[in-house]
Amino acid sequence: MTAIQPFHLAFPIRDIDETRAFYQDLLGCEIGRSTEKWIDFNFFGHQLSAHVRPEELAQAKANQVDGKNVPVRHFGVVLKWKDWHDLAEKLKDHQVIFIIEPYIRFKGEVGEQATMFFLDPSGNALEFKAFQDPEQIFAK
Secondary structure (H helix, E strand, O other): OOOOOOOEEEEEEOOHHHHHHHHHHHOOOEEEEEOOOEEEEEEOOEEEEEEEOHHHOOOOOEEEEOOEEEEOOEEEEEEOHHHHHHHHHHHHHOOOOEEEEEEEEOOOOOOOEEEEEEEOOOOOEEEEEEOOOHHHOOOO
16 A cells, blocks of 8 residues: 555634634644634644634535435544544543444445544534554445
8 A cells, every 4th residue: 555645625714712722632633834814733644724714614414324414525534443432532521512423334344434423613524434444445
């Protein structure tokens, strides 16, 4: 498997201080460059740029996946199996409200994965997932 290059994602937020606290303190993301209008995070090796643009925030519509309402517009990361479980417990301990509670999706099928969805303080949907077998990430 070749090394994966980091992606870059810019997205709107309503408040820089609450965003900083969420991504840095709760998710453990290091802060990169920032101003009073935007802030960069090291999001598990990828670059997120959060821009204060509350007028661009909108609730994501959902599609049915495995019987759950998955927000169509979302982003996240694939973690190692243990790291995913550790994060799920940390989020529960911090009383994060889940859109979709941590569970195993497609159990017993090709592409079986652990997944969970929740919102950041600006209402951006995040998905964190994990595969016991990383070769299943793109399985059909």
